[in-house]
Amino acid sequence: MVKPSSQIWTPEAIEDVHEKAELGRYRIRGFSSFQKVPHFDDLVFLSTGLTRFPLEGYKEKCNTKVVIGHRYASQPLELATPIYITGMSYGALSQTAKNALARASSMVGVATCTGDGGMLPSERKNADKLIYQVLPSRYGSSPADLMQSDAIEIVVGQGAKPGTGGLLMGVKVLGDVAEMRDLPSGIDQRSPTRHPDWLGPDDLSIKIEELREATEGRVPIHVKLPACRVVDDVKLAAKAGADAIVIDSMLAGTGASADIMLDQSGIPTIAAIPLARKALSELGLDGEVSLIASGGIRNGADVAKALALGADAVAIGLAALIALNCNKEIPEANYEQEIGVPAGYCRHCHTGKCPVGITTQDPDLEQRLDFEQAANRVANFINATSMELALITRSLGKGDVRSLEPEDLVALTMEASAMAQIPLAGSNKVY
Amino acid sequence: MVDIDASQMTTRDINLRLKSNSFSNNGITVKNSQGRHNLGVGLSSNTEIKFEGNVGYFCGGLSSQCQIVIQGNAGWAVGDNLMSGSIAVEGNAGASAGSTMRGGSLFVRGNSGARTGISMKGGHLVVGGDSGFMTGFMMQKGRIVVCGNVGEAVGDSMYEGEIFVGGTIGSLGSDAIVQDASEDELIEVWEMLAKEGIAERPKFKKIVSAKKLYHFDSLERLEKNVI
Numbered sequence: 242m243v244k245p246s247s248q249i250w251t252p253e254a255i256e257d258v259h260e261k262a263e264l265g266r267y268r269i270r271g272f273s274s275f276q277k278v279p280h281f282d283d284l285v286f287l288s289t290g291l292t293r294f295p296l297e298g299y300k301e302k303c304n305t306k307v308v309i310g311h312r313y314a315s316q317p318l319e320l321a322t323p324i325y326i327t328g329m330s331y332g333a334l335s336q337t338a339k340n341a342l343a344r345a346s347s348m349v350g351v352a353t354c355t356g357d358g359g360m361l362p363s364e365r366k367n368a369d370k371l372i373y374q375v376l377p378s379r380y381g382s383s384p385a386d387l388m389q390s391d392a393i394e395i396v397v398g399q400g401a402k403p404g405t406g407g408l409l410m411g412v413k414v415l416g417d418v419a420e421m422r423d424l425p426s427g428i429d430q431r432s433p434t435r436h437p438d439w440l441g442p443d444d445l446s447i448k449i450e451e452l453r454e455a456t457e458g459r460v461p462i463h464v465k466l467p468a469c470r471v472v473d474d475v476k477l478a479a480k481a482g483a484d485a486i487v488i489d490s491m492l493a494g495t496g497a498s499a500d501i502m503l504d505q506s507g508i509p510t511i512a513a514i515p516l517a518r519k520a521l522s523e524l525g526l527d528g529e530v531s532l533i534a535s536g537g538i539r540n541g542a543d544v545a546k547a548l549a550l551g552a553d554a555v556a557i558g559l560a561a562l563i564a565l566n567c568n569k570e571i572p573e574a575n576y577e578q579e580i581g582v583p584a585g586y587c588r589h590c591h592t593g594k595c596p597v598g599i600t601t602q603d604p605d606l607e608q609r610l611d612f613e614q615a616a617n618r619v620a621n622f623i624n625a626t627s628m629e630l631a632l633i634t635r636s637l638g639k640g641d642v643r644s645l646e647p648e649d650l651v652a653l654t655m656e657a658s659a660m661a662q663i664p665l666a667g668s669n670k671v672y
Numbered sequence: 673m674v675d676i677d678a679s680q681m682t683t684r685d686i687n688l689r690l691k692s693n694s695f696s697n698n699g700i701t702v703k704n705s706q707g708r709h710n711l712g713v714g715l716s717s718n719t720e721i722k723f724e725g726n727v728g729y730f731c732g733g734l735s736s737q738c739q740i741v742i743q744g745n746a747g748w749a750v751g752d753n754l755m756s757g758s759i760a761v762e763g764n765a766g767a768s769a770g771s772t773m774r775g776g777s778l779f780v781r782g783n784s785g786a787r788t789g790i791s792m793k794g795g796h797l798v799v800g801g802d803s804g805f806m807t808g809f810m811m812q813k814g815r816i817v818v819c820g821n822v823g824e825a826v827g828d829s830m831y832e833g834e835i836f837v838g839g840t841i842g843s844l845g846s847d848a849i850v851q852d853a854s855e856d857e858l859i860e861v862w863e864m865l866a867k868e869g870i871a872e873r874p875k876f877k878k879i880v881s882a883k884k885l886y887h888f889d890s891l892e893r894l895e896k897n898v899i
Contacts, residue, residue: 379753384714384753388714450683454684
């Protein structure tokens, strides 16, 4: 008799040991966490009945516009809908992908973000609103680019791999990617995780002031944190002078990370947002410091739930790449032959062999991504997501997405209730 | 030369004045800098600027083209992300001097703290005295010259570039090795020192990357199929 697999020694766990026994190092992959954790699907909305009147779902005006980073910046970031495209580097992504994301963000009135490796002139040209990341590596870091940005984001860490730096395999560190980063061509780039010029929150506050001096206080300064010790980290970042805080959960994506970090570090998005909101409330900074949530945002319901839990906006990464065509069967690609897995199962961003031309520096593969069509798809996706967000907001009887609140939600599981601090459906109890 | 009194101005006003370029021909002296942070940040014009007294963190950071002289000590990260131009510190510098600088030159006449030249991507950094631990950490390009001693883990994980040390080496960092400097290289370095008014000609040791950390040395089965 063949017995079912062990709870501990699953086929995946056995395969992992086999692979590492051959490899002699940690495994690397892209995409996001495969952990089964409570997520937005474990929360549902309490739409209207007799106690609340709905707005007409398809007609009545519902404001989606938000302003981010108005605490100190003279020109805060205005978003037509509370969604922007997160930092993904030129290098991790092809130039066509970066430009398409930039164009899409302009088409729908939101922002995009540079990522590690510097600002592409074409990205700046295509993006009406461009956030400039300041990362530990400072690859491609240029004061001239910084000064033409619309916001600055100091990256303390990424949710996909907290406490570790960026990874870019040598197959992608070629040509102008290597040149922009001042790196030898073809090396496996392992970026630093600590910033070179500041260490703790006291230094961070001076660094923030430096960036403000350089930009004459014009643009907001965001601090991006991996969702780990959320309450303390958010308080420290806020006290250091951040205009906005990005809380990036364990469900956030990446182009390359040690597999072990993707699944074993950080906390889920629905747990992180209420903790971050609590931290800001305890400091009396609600309405002053903006809160941006990222990690696993897939649709308008996820955005609405993130806002209801306390975020002012969300950042999307993987969803934007999927809208570009990630994991889609297209006529030019043969996933099985080129990657060894069918479409829908590709997590091979780090190999540079992206069958749809997004996470590659191979010009032949990049040609598979048509700039105009790609930009249109991402713009359509963000528009659709925004419409879903507005639809849900109206169904709750509200005419402004900024009015979404925890009271609009119930949890479907005790775990989600405990993490999100939302009552379990059918009870008034928060577990 | 125009004088401004920092004690009577906000940091923003000082920096706006330095950016205004209204004194471009004769330069400007900032009196009473009093250890203020973020002085001379984000400058981009060919101007001579002198700070009388100590300066705090990030002095001359994110700048290009200008020639800055600090007549005192400098706090952390003096000249961070410098693109071009020059900065001279007549006293000592704190940690992370010249961090991520991509061009230009930084001269510290006295000692420099930990992580001097960290993630440096170009340009020249000269320390007249000693420098602290992790000097040249993850350095990518450029040249660091330390006339005195360096602390632990010098050149740790450096990619390219070179570190010349006149005194003792606390220890080498991961993947850093000592190479013999050629006579031509020594002459070049001595000339750099002479420009800064240092007449001594130490017999420098040269530290470079062994380049053994450039690549992961194995691929997964799936990666072998596609890379």
